[in-house]
Amino acid sequence: METKSDRFQIGKVHLEFATYDISRPSGQRQTNHVNIYIDVAEFMNLAHFILYGPCHSIMRACQNGAQDISQPLFQSLGGTSAERLAQYGRPRDDGKSLSRSVKLFAGKKENHYLFCAESGPGETDAKGLIVPRYGTNPEQKVSVSLSMAHLNEIMLMTLEHYRAWLSSWYAKNYNGFEVIQWQL
Numbered sequence: 001m002e003t004k005s006d007r008f009q010i011g012k013v014h015l016e017f018a019t020y021d022i023s024r025p026s027g028q029r030q031t032n033h034v035n036i037y038i039d040v041a042e043f044m045n046l047a048h049f050i051l052y053g054p055c056h057s058i059m060r061a062c063q064n065g066a067q068d069i070s071q072p073l074f075q076s077l078g079g080t081s082a083e084r085l086a087q088y089g090r091p092r093d094d095g096k097s098l099s100r101s102v103k104l105f106a107g108k109k110e111n112h113y114l115f116c117a118e119s120g121p122g123e124t125d126a127k128g129l130i131v132p133r134y135g136t137n138p139e140q141k142v143s144v145s146l147s148m149a150h151l152n153e154i155m156l157m158t159l160e161h162y163r164a165w166l167s168s169w170y171a172k173n174y175n176g177f178e179v180i181q182w183q184l
Contacts, residue, residue, distance in 0.1 A: 001115060001144040003158040008165045013043040013158060015102060017117040017142035032140045034117040036102045038076050040162065046074055046104075047155040056148060059113065062106035072103035073113075079122050079130030096121040099132040113151050116143045 004014040015036040020029045038046070049055050055073060062069040079099040085091045092098060099122025105114040118141040120134035132138075146154070 001117075001142075001146075001154075003154060003161075005161050005165055007037055008040070008162060009169075011040050012037040013040055013162065015117065017102075017115075017144065019142050032142050034100065034119045034140050034142050036076070036100055036117050037078060038102070042076060044159065044162075046076075047159050049074065050151060050155050059106040059111075059148075063108070063110060067106075069106050069108070072105055074104040075101065076103075077101045077129065077132070079119075081124050081128075081130065092121065094121055096133065097124050097130045098122060099130045099134070101132060107145055109145065111148045113146045113148070114143055115146055115151075116141065118142075 001015065001017050004016060007014040015038065017032075017034045017036065018030055019032040021031050022029060024031075058067065058073055061067045062071075062073075077099070078101070079097055080088075082091065082095055082097045085098060098119060100117070100119045102115070102117045105116065107114045118134075118138035120132065120138040120140070122130040122132050122134075125131050
């Protein structure tokens with residue numbers, strides 16, 4: 001799992017999940033791959049929940065049996081509509097949208113988390129959301145075990161890179177004392 005800065009300009013944090021089989025020939029080792037794009041505000045809220053909020057204490061409660069370990073601590077749904085896939089020249093063979101989801105669970109190992117990303121067929125609902133239509137069998141699934149320290153490091157580094165990018169963007173695009181408005 002890695003975070004990337006290549007979608008900051010459209011207000012997204014890009015999380016890339018991949019699995020590899022080192023017994024395969026070089027260049028053919030990747031077995032699963034899921035790209036997740038989370039709105040910056042949602043990612044910042046997740047980072048705050050992990051770094052400064054109750055995430056770690058909830059994780060411990062799950063691991064001690066006080067809370068349901070099968071329920072995600074965080075979940076984000078997204079995807080690309082069938083229409084947009086067609087515009088990109090990458091329509092699915094089944095004509096459906098591409099659903100993507102990422103979930104953070106308390107891991108079974110002490111002080112560890114499980115970050116799971118999956119993708120598969122989806123449908124656009126009346127509100128424009130991409131709803132998964134693959135049940136329990138996604139086309140691609142990657143699960144990554146992270147220690148509490150590693151999860152904190154990923155959140156901190158991604159936040160710092162975003163803040164650096166945002167400062168650079170402001171310096172480039174705003175001269176003087178123009179009013180900047182932020183809306184959610």
